[in-house]
Amino acid sequence: MTKPLRRPAHFRRTFGGPSVFGTMPAVVGVALLLGLALPWLVNSALFFTLMTQAVISAILALSVGFLIRQNGVVSFGQAAFYGLAGYTIAIALKFQAMPVEAAILLALAGPTAFAFLLGLVIVRSPGIAFSMLTLAVGQAFYEVLYKWRELANGDDGLAIRLPRQLFGLAIGTFQRPSSMFVVSWIALVAATALLNWIANGHFGRLTVAIRENEERARFVGYGTIVPRAGIYAVSAFLAALAGVLIALYNGFVSPDLLHWNLSGSALIMAIIGGARVLWGPALGALVFFFFKNVASNYTEHWPAMIGLSLIAVTVLLPTGLGGALAAMAERRSRWARG
Amino acid sequence: MLIQVLNGLVYGGLLYILAVGLVLIFGLRRVVNFAHGSLFMIGSYVGFSLASQGYFLGGLLVAIATLAVMGALLDWIVFRPLQREYQIVTVLVTFGILLVLQDLAQSIWGKDFLTLQPPSYLAGSVMLAGSEFPVYRLMVIGVAVVVAVGLTIWLKVSRIGLYVRASSVDPLTVALQGVNTNRVSAIVVAIGAALAGLSGTVAAPLMALSPSMGGYILIDSFIVVVVGGLGSFSGAFFAALLIGEIHNFGVVYVPWAASMIPFVLMVGILIWRPSGLAGVRA
């Protein structure tokens, strides 16, 4: 058997660690207030259009990042769950099979359940094999939806027959940028809180242990397949949540939502923001959107800038921007405490 | 019917040349090169630049040379310094390079689709079993065969070929033999990239050129490499044939089911035999 290579020191610091940003309820409260206040403070529809997209992408990025953090693996196929959620709603409403609220629940539960079952099989595959598997599964779904015209209308996409009301709210709430921003922001904060709850509980610790040393986890008495599949399911749930939001917002789904380009973008956001800190990927999404929408006004080369940022972060700053910020804050608080 | 099969061989041939480059790079550096599709794309564009002026053969040679240099640089600047890191690090870096190369292509050649006509001495068709078949496409099949034969001979006969075959099995031991692995790797990665360039130029008259043209064929070549068995050159050959035919028949007969088959194959093999991809760390 060949000797395993030395584990690079800087990569060891990429994972784990408690949050230094105060207690959870306080943080959640402040975050929610900020988000709710924003529409009163800013009056630009364009701003909210961008921010809504950024926030929804942030949820997708969280999906990728959480998987990296807890299972130590990279998925190139999260967009599949994202797109499938949207298509579930679109197809359910196309055939008028159920009320829209039920369709949304199905859109959340379906991909999650599928991911769990798939996870039971594919989490056994190590590192790169797992990544290639997620790529293959994601593209397979893309291809199916792209080519299956009778069901999903192929690459023309499907319009969603949205009703007038949704969960008691007028449908316009989900189509106007400023109000949809609030909805998405609440979802983002809730998602982050959920992840934080999971990460700090037994399940979160266990999966980190398995990530660290799968063999010893088994010798200490734990099955390792089910917990890892569970994490994969949670990350799929997040992707599905983002997918539901984007579908409601756009009122439209197309196969592009499942393409690996989108998975790749989400991965880039997660890496740039850093998976070490739970909200890192969300920060990465904001940075990515800044490059894409602001920098693109000044230069055509924003994709190259993103590519270079990815390379720079991967090699020089493995904990990502979020990790770097958290480290700075920790040093500050230690200094303040004397 | 024969025409369908031949068309499948054309795509399969392009896939083979591309996939073999991936196998070479993986065999020596244990890197899954996500930038390979963009190397293909750059090869297309470089070839196009000269071919559109009438110098098809010149374009081909320049593309191959350019990509060889790019490959050597890639190995020297990226693969060599990162060889002790986790595999995912190099994967992510090549992913970043993919984006940079796409942007580069867009800057130089623009976003619009470009088309290229085959050179006049390869234009026209021949009659085969009652149907017309373009001469150029036959040439593509021929090129793939030449690459396959040439590669097999080179692997068997040359010293570098020996190291390549040995490295696929046990890179650490090869390094211990006192071989200058860095020089050998640079050469092999250069060859792998050059093959991507060859495939790209040869493919140019058959598809529309765009900065993102490498994406689709990259996925298919990953499938070929995995299905053929990581590190196996003959495996890549047969897998490319298979995937090429499925791709072609699928387009005609049952589109959505056929497009699933390569992925199902890939998933099946990865689950059954993941150790091939896990590389040195396994």
Place this chain on the structure above:
Amino acid sequence: MFALEGRGLRRRFGGFVALDGVDIAVPEGEIRALIGPNGAGKSTLIDVLSGRAREWSGEVSLFGARIDRRSVQERRSLGLARSFQRTNIFADLTVLEQLRLAARTSENDNAEEVAEALSLSQHAGRRAGDISYGDQRRLDLALALIGRPRVLLLDEPAAGLSLGESLVLARLLKDLVGRWGVTVLLVEHDMEVVFSICDRITVLHLGRTLAEGTPDEVRQIPEVVTAYLGTAMS
């Protein structure tokens, strides 16, 4: 009935035969040492008995019940635990976190007791990757001791420790084992450690059992002395 029994254990790596039909039977409460020159098959035997090895033949029984087909987790729940020659801990968790994690899989939450006994309490909140090598070795052992296993397989627990540290560890082990009534099979190179705590010794050589008996009996067998070339035995 023996606490731990292995019959006709065989394991090959390609052309190399690591275990060539080894029989071993350890009665309950005994501390058995497993010694032999490098390559004798000691770690392989531990791997087979603990369920870590994948291709092997023979029979393994725990308190009379066959456990050949049982997974590593199942063996653990039946009371078979092991430590590792190359330190096998969770580097990114704190010492206390991982002991607690280990404790959750059994009814016996003796995490604090074990930490205390192995002088790990002082490091409770520290990241396991940051503590000293000696502490990490003890943590590796502690993870095996959590939950009061009935049978302990220890693969060179004192590897890399100084002689003084090794003897302290040995005494600690003997003390805990005596209190809990645990059966121990211990791979060890250091003869001082072996003689200080072990009831009986099994000697392995080239994948076969060379000798078995009390320390005094074994040290007098000529083949054993030869096998060791006089380096370890004194």
